[in-house]
Amino acid sequence: MKPIRLSLLVVAGVLAAFLAGCSTPQSRIQKNPEVFARLTPAQQDLIKKGQIALGFDQEMVQLALGEPDRLITRTDASGTKEIWSYTTYEGSDGVYLYRGWYHRYYAFHDPLYPYYLNVPSRRDRERFRVVFERGRVTEIQQER
Numbered sequence: 001m002k003p004i005r006l007s008l009l010v011v012a013g014v015l016a017a018f019l020a021g022c023s024t025p026q027s028r029i030q031k032n033p034e035v036f037a038r039l040t041p042a043q044q045d046l047i048k049k050g051q052i053a054l055g056f057d058q059e060m061v062q063l064a065l066g067e068p069d070r071l072i073t074r075t076d077a078s079g080t081k082e083i084w085s086y087t088t089y090e091g092s093d094g095v096y097l098y099r100g101w102y103h104r105y106y107a108f109h110d111p112l113y114p115y116y117l118n119v120p121s122r123r124d125r126e127r128f129r130v131v132f133e134r135g136r137v138t139e140i141q142q143e144r
Contacts, residue, residue, distance in 0.1 A: 023066045025050045035059045052130065056137045061130055068130075079133065086128035092121035 025048055029036045036044060039060065046053055047064040056064075061084065068084035075081075131139035 025064055028063050028066060032059070032063060036063060052137060052140065054137050054140065057135055058132060061137065065128065065130075081138075082132040084130040084132070085126050086130075087124050087126050089122050089124050092123070 029047065036047065039047070043053070043056070043060065047060065050064050052061050052064045065084075065086060069087040070085035072083040072085060073080060074083060125143070127143045129139075129141040130137055131141075
């Protein structure tokens with residue numbers, strides 16, 4: 001009986017550690033309460049739902065969506081824009097493998113990195129794109 005209890009405790013501990021590492025709007029709000037407190041009730045409501053709006057600054061977008069998977073700078077005649085891309089990676093059958101930012105970092109720092117990093121048929125899919133001009137959201141593109 002004791003080995004089973006010990007196994008259950010180990011599994012519960014691993015699950016708790018995994019869930020604690022997941023980034024959600026609520027966990028990001030808890031880490032940045034001063035940023036969240038300065039927002040209007042309408043902005044706070046959007047962020048709690050993981051949503052953003054035109055005019056949000058970069059801190060607000062990070063609270064709602066987390067770190068972007070890719071950062072792009074685009075310069076044209078109208079000026080410079082910073083683009084945040086939120087990407088997922090899928091197998092050839094469309095099965096979700098992982099999202100980019102966490103894996104972008106840990107692929108180079110963790111010897112136990114997931115095996116599917118180098119799946120030959122893996123495809124990246126941009127789900128969400130946020131365009132900033134002068135530090136404010138001016139455009140939102142979202143896959144439907």
